[in-house]
Amino acid sequence: MGKIMVRCPQTGRSIETGMEMDAARFQRMPVFFSRAYCPHCRTYHEWFAAHAWVEEISDREDIALA
Numbered sequence: 061m062g063k064i065m066v067r068c069p070q071t072g073r074s075i076e077t078g079m080e081m082d083a084a085r086f087q088r089m090p091v092f093f094s095r096a097y098c099p100h101c102r103t104y105h106e107w108f109a110a111h112a113w114v115e116e117i118s119d120r121e122d123i124a125l126a
């Protein structure tokens with residue numbers, strides 16, 4: 061499983077969309093469109109699946125995600 065991530069258009073930082081999916085499954089999905097809350101801008105950004113990527117979730121707890 062991985063977390064679906066998108067890039068904030070304002071700050072260029074990565075945002076967690078809150079969705080989780082296998083990378084292989086995500087790549088097979090039809091193009092879709094969603095919104096994600098951006099903690100950097102404190103607002104919602106709309107995003108397309110084509111602009112998103114999957115960040116594999118590690119079991120290691122020493123990886124801190126800002």
Ligand SMILES: [Zn+2]
Pocket residue numbers: 068069070071098099100101102105
């Ligand atoms: Zn933002």
